[in-house]
Amino acid sequence: MGKISLEKVFNQQLKRTLIVVIIILILILASILAIVYKYIYNSERQQARTSIDYFFKNTAHVLKRTERDYNQQLKKSLVNFTKDYTTSKDQAYLNQKMNDIKSEIYQLNEGHKLQVKDVNYYFINRQGLIFATDYKPDRGLDLSQAEEFWSQLKNLETGEVLLLPFDDETLTSRLRLYAYVKLPDGNYFEIGILFKNLQKILLQEIKEINQNPNFKLHLFTYEFDPLFNEDQKLSKEEKELLKQSEREKELITKAESLFVEKYYQAWSSKYGNLYGVVSINHSSLNVIFNLILLLFVVIIIAIYLAHQKINQKIEEILVPIQKISQDMNNFYKTQETNLNIDDTGITEVDDIIDNYINMANEIGASYEQLEAYSEELEHKNKELEKNKKRVRKIIDLSPNHIFIKDRQGEYKLVNQTHAQFFGKSVEDFQGLTEQELYQLDENKIDEFLKNDRQVIDDRNNQVFEGHVIDDEGNKIIFETTKIPFVEGDETYVLAIARDITEQRAAKNRIKEQKEELEASYQQLEAYNKEILELNQNLETSYQERDALVKKLEKLIDLTAELSRETLSDSQEFLSQLLHSAFEIIDEADYGSVYSFGEQHIEYVDAIGHDLEALQSLDIENEVFSSNPTEPQVIKNITNRTEDRLDEQVQEVFLDATRPIKETIVFALVVDGEKRAGFSLDIAQESEAEFSQQSVQIIEAFNSLAISFYIMQNYNSMRSDFQSQIVSSLINLLEVHxxxxxxxxxxxxxxxxxxxxxxxxxxxxxxxxxxxxxxxxxxxxxxxxxxxxxxxxxxxxxxxxxxxxxxxxxxxxxxxxxxxxxxxxxxxxxxxxxxxxxxxxxxxxxxxxxxxxxxxxxxxxxxxxxxxxxxxxxxxxxxxxxxxxxxxxxxxxxxxxxxxxxxxxxxx
Missing domain, CATH: 1.10.3210.10 (Hypothetical protein af1432)
Incomplete structure (x- = not known):
C-alpha cells in the first residue's frame, strides 16, 4: 500500500471536513426550502381549488335564481294572457298583449339586457304543429315528435301552465327558457326566452377571482372555444386533460414548471356546459428560492476564506516535522543525526525533536545486540527444519491414509500412502480438490464435503465409514477419523483413514455362520409345522366347500350384473366374461376369448398371452371351428392348433401364447351360428388340473353367454321396430x-x-x-x-x-x-x-x-x-x-x- 505525506493527510482530512460541512449545509437549506415550499405551495393550491369550487357553485346559484325569477314572471304573464284570450282574439289585440308580456320580461332584470328578438311567442295546435310565431325558422315545427314532452303538454288542463328549466340546446352556453299554457280553444301558447349574455354573468365572477395577480381563470365552451374573446388556445394535451376531468368528475392538476401549475375542471349541468383552466404562479416560492440560493453562495465564500487561513497554520506545523522525517531516513543509512532545527515555539513539536534524538542514540546502541540475536535465530531455524523432515518421514511411513483439506475440499497435505493409493505423487496433490480427484459434478460436491464442513464448524472429532473402488475394481472399506486442525486464522480437516476391508469381511463371515445356525433351527420348526398341518386337513376340506359356495355366489352376482348390461357391446361383454371366469376358476393361469368374423377370428381379450400379437394374426374361422360347443378339457391344445396353421402364422402364434398343460374350451353357438370361442389354460409347469367342479361352472358361463346374445338379438329387433315408427312419424310431418x-x-x-x-x-x-x-x-x-x-x-x-x-x-x-x-x-x-x-x-x-x-x-x-x-x-x-x-x-x-x-x- 502506497504511503502519503503528512501534508497530504492534513489536506485530505480538511477537504473531507469541508465537504461534510457543505453537505450538511445543503441538507439544512434544502429542508428549509422543502418545508417552506410545501407550506406555501399547498396553501396556494388549496386557495385555487376553493376559488374554482366557489366559482362554479356561485355561478350555478345565480343561474338557479335567474331561472326561478323568470319562471314566476312567465307563469303570471301566461295566466293573464289566458284570461284575456277568452274575450278577444283579433290579431292587433294579440300583438299588443305580446308587447306587454315582453315589456314585463325586459323589466324583470335589466342586468341581462334582453332584446326584442330574444323573446319569442309560439301558437301550437292540438296536433303539435306550430302555426303562428314571430320566430319564422320554427314555423311548421312538429312538437309531437318529442313523445315525452308532448305527453306532458297534452295532459295540461285549460289555463294550466307548464314551466321548463333552463335548456342549453346547442351546448354554446346560450341558455333558453320555455313556458307553455293550454288555451280555452284547445290550442297551446308558448313563450321562449334566449339568454345570449350568459358570459356576462360568468365574467363578473371571473373578474373577482382574477384580481389575484398569481391566479388566472380561463373559460372555454365544450367545443374548446374561449369565452369573452380571449386570445387563449388549448393544446391537444390540455383538451385531453379537460375530457379526463369530465369523465372522472375530478379536478386534474398538471405542473408546468417548478413554480407554475395548471388545473383543469369540466362543469356540466342543466344550466350549461363549460371547461375551466386555472393557472397559478407561485412567485413567492421563487423569491424564497433565490434568497436561499444567495445565502448558500455567501456561506461557501466564507468557508473558502477559512480554508485558506487553516492551510497557512498547517504549513507552519509541518515544516519541522518534514525535517525530522528526512533525518530519520538518513539515520537508517548512517546512524547519525543532523537536524539543525531552531526552537519552533511549539511545545509538542520541540518535544518530538528531543525524543527523536534520544531514541536514535538508544537504537544505535541496540544494533550489536540485534546481530547476536539474528545468529541465534538462524541456528534454531535449522534445528526446526530437521525436526520438520523427521515428522514428514513418520507420516509417510504410516500404513494409514493421512491428509489435510480445507472446507472447499482442496488438499493441503497428504502422506505417501494416500498418494500411492490413487496412483499419484505427494506433489500431485498440491492444490488438488475432491471434485477433481473423484470427478464429481457441482451438484454432488456439496453433499460429498458435508462431513468435512461439519467437523470444521462444530470443532469436534468425528468417525466416518465409507468405501472406494481401486484400479482393479475391488471395494476398499475405510474407517476415517476426522479432527479439526487450526493453523492461524484458518481451520482445516486432519483425516486419518484406516483400511478395515479384511476386518469387515471377517465380521460378515461370522454373521453368515450365525444365519446358517438360525436356518437349521427354522428347519426343525418347519418339521413340527408339517405335523400340525396333517391335523388341519379335515378343516381344509370344510374350507374348500365354503370356497365353492363363494364361487357360486360370484357366478350369481355376475349373472345379475350381465343381465343389467344386455344392451352392452358384445366385445365388452366377452372381455368381462373372460375376466369373471378367470377370477372364479382357481386352477387357471391364462385365458383368451375371440369372436368369429366373416372369414377370420378376432381376438377380443387375453390374460397372460400377448393380446397385441394375437390380434395381428389372420387366423381363418375353420382353425377353431372344430372346438366343442360344450365346455371340455383338452390336453396340449397348442399342438392340436398349430397343425392347422401355416408356417408363418404358426411361428407368431407360438411366440404369442404361453406354454399350456391343459385347457378348458368351448365355442359359443346361438341359433346354429358360432359367435365366439372361450378358453382357460393351466401353465405347463403347473401341477394343477381342472376339476369337474370347474367344468360345471364354465358350463354355467356358456349358458349365460348364450342368454346375452339372445337378449341382444331381441333388443336389436326392438330398436329396428322403433326406428321404423320414428321414420313413419317424420314422413307424416313432411307431408304436413x-x-x-x-x-x-x-x-x-x-x-x-x-x-x-x-x-x-x-x-x-x-x-x-x-x-x-x-x-x-x-x-x-x-x-x-x-x-x-x-x-x-x-x-x-x-x-x-x-x-x-x-x-x-x-x-x-x-x-x-x-x-x-x-x-x-x-x-x-x-x-x-x-x-x-x-x-x-x-x-x-x-x-x-x-x-x-x-x-x-x-x-x-x-x-x-x-x-x-x-x-x-x-x-x-x-x-x-x-x-x-x-x-x-x-x-x-x-x-x-x-x-x-x-x-x-x-x-
Missing amino acids: DQYTKGHSENVARLGTKVAFELGLSIEEINDVYWAGLLHDIGKTVVPKEILNKPGRLTEAEYEKIKKHPVWGYKALKDSEQLEDIAEYIYHHHERPNSQGYPEGLSEVETPLISKILSVVDAWDAMRSTRSYREPLSKEKALSEIINNRGTQFSPQVVDAFLKIIKENNIS
Whole structure:
C-alpha cells in the first residue's frame, strides 16, 4: 500500500471536513426550502381549488335564481294572457298583449339586457304543429315528435301552465327558457326566452377571482372555444386533460414548471356546459428560492476564506516535522543525526525533536545486540527444519491414509500412502480438490464435503465409514477419523483413514455362520409345522366347500350384473366374461376369448398371452371351428392348433401364447351360428388340473353367454321396430309441412357430429340423433295453413308455432324409452339470454343436447327454402350463428359447430 505525506493527510482530512460541512449545509437549506415550499405551495393550491369550487357553485346559484325569477314572471304573464284570450282574439289585440308580456320580461332584470328578438311567442295546435310565431325558422315545427314532452303538454288542463328549466340546446352556453299554457280553444301558447349574455354573468365572477395577480381563470365552451374573446388556445394535451376531468368528475392538476401549475375542471349541468383552466404562479416560492440560493453562495465564500487561513497554520506545523522525517531516513543509512532545527515555539513539536534524538542514540546502541540475536535465530531455524523432515518421514511411513483439506475440499497435505493409493505423487496433490480427484459434478460436491464442513464448524472429532473402488475394481472399506486442525486464522480437516476391508469381511463371515445356525433351527420348526398341518386337513376340506359356495355366489352376482348390461357391446361383454371366469376358476393361469368374423377370428381379450400379437394374426374361422360347443378339457391344445396353421402364422402364434398343460374350451353357438370361442389354460409347469367342479361352472358361463346374445338379438329387433315408427312419424310431418322435407334427418346427422366433437358418451350421442329426428314432431298439431303460409305470421299464428315443443313433449313423455328425448325436444328453443321458449331457461338451466339441437336446427332452417323466403347463403347463415353466439346460441356449442363446418366443409 502506497504511503502519503503528512501534508497530504492534513489536506485530505480538511477537504473531507469541508465537504461534510457543505453537505450538511445543503441538507439544512434544502429542508428549509422543502418545508417552506410545501407550506406555501399547498396553501396556494388549496386557495385555487376553493376559488374554482366557489366559482362554479356561485355561478350555478345565480343561474338557479335567474331561472326561478323568470319562471314566476312567465307563469303570471301566461295566466293573464289566458284570461284575456277568452274575450278577444283579433290579431292587433294579440300583438299588443305580446308587447306587454315582453315589456314585463325586459323589466324583470335589466342586468341581462334582453332584446326584442330574444323573446319569442309560439301558437301550437292540438296536433303539435306550430302555426303562428314571430320566430319564422320554427314555423311548421312538429312538437309531437318529442313523445315525452308532448305527453306532458297534452295532459295540461285549460289555463294550466307548464314551466321548463333552463335548456342549453346547442351546448354554446346560450341558455333558453320555455313556458307553455293550454288555451280555452284547445290550442297551446308558448313563450321562449334566449339568454345570449350568459358570459356576462360568468365574467363578473371571473373578474373577482382574477384580481389575484398569481391566479388566472380561463373559460372555454365544450367545443374548446374561449369565452369573452380571449386570445387563449388549448393544446391537444390540455383538451385531453379537460375530457379526463369530465369523465372522472375530478379536478386534474398538471405542473408546468417548478413554480407554475395548471388545473383543469369540466362543469356540466342543466344550466350549461363549460371547461375551466386555472393557472397559478407561485412567485413567492421563487423569491424564497433565490434568497436561499444567495445565502448558500455567501456561506461557501466564507468557508473558502477559512480554508485558506487553516492551510497557512498547517504549513507552519509541518515544516519541522518534514525535517525530522528526512533525518530519520538518513539515520537508517548512517546512524547519525543532523537536524539543525531552531526552537519552533511549539511545545509538542520541540518535544518530538528531543525524543527523536534520544531514541536514535538508544537504537544505535541496540544494533550489536540485534546481530547476536539474528545468529541465534538462524541456528534454531535449522534445528526446526530437521525436526520438520523427521515428522514428514513418520507420516509417510504410516500404513494409514493421512491428509489435510480445507472446507472447499482442496488438499493441503497428504502422506505417501494416500498418494500411492490413487496412483499419484505427494506433489500431485498440491492444490488438488475432491471434485477433481473423484470427478464429481457441482451438484454432488456439496453433499460429498458435508462431513468435512461439519467437523470444521462444530470443532469436534468425528468417525466416518465409507468405501472406494481401486484400479482393479475391488471395494476398499475405510474407517476415517476426522479432527479439526487450526493453523492461524484458518481451520482445516486432519483425516486419518484406516483400511478395515479384511476386518469387515471377517465380521460378515461370522454373521453368515450365525444365519446358517438360525436356518437349521427354522428347519426343525418347519418339521413340527408339517405335523400340525396333517391335523388341519379335515378343516381344509370344510374350507374348500365354503370356497365353492363363494364361487357360486360370484357366478350369481355376475349373472345379475350381465343381465343389467344386455344392451352392452358384445366385445365388452366377452372381455368381462373372460375376466369373471378367470377370477372364479382357481386352477387357471391364462385365458383368451375371440369372436368369429366373416372369414377370420378376432381376438377380443387375453390374460397372460400377448393380446397385441394375437390380434395381428389372420387366423381363418375353420382353425377353431372344430372346438366343442360344450365346455371340455383338452390336453396340449397348442399342438392340436398349430397343425392347422401355416408356417408363418404358426411361428407368431407360438411366440404369442404361453406354454399350456391343459385347457378348458368351448365355442359359443346361438341359433346354429358360432359367435365366439372361450378358453382357460393351466401353465405347463403347473401341477394343477381342472376339476369337474370347474367344468360345471364354465358350463354355467356358456349358458349365460348364450342368454346375452339372445337378449341382444331381441333388443336389436326392438330398436329396428322403433326406428321404423320414428321414420313413419317424420314422413307424416313432411307431408304436413312441405318445406321441412329432409330437415329432421339433417338436424339428426349434424347434431351427432357436434355431440361427438363435444365429447359426449355413445348413449348421449344416440339421444341427440333421436331427438334430432323428432324435434319438430309437435308441428303435426299446427294447422297446415300456418306452417306453409308464404307471408309474415300474425302474432296469434306465431304463438301457435311456439307451442310445437310442448306438443312434441306431451306426445313422447309417457314412453319410458323416449322420456329423455321428450325433455330435450321440450327445451330446444330456449336461449342463453333467457329470451327463448317455452320456459325462458338460462344457459346453465338448459340441457346440453337441447342447446345442440337449437344451433343445428337454426343452421339447417337458414340453409333451406321456406314458404316466406329463399335459403340464405352459407356466409350469411354462418354470420347469423356467430353474431347470436351467447344470446340465442350456446357459446360452447357454437364453437364446436364452427369447427365441424370448417373441418368437414359442410355447405
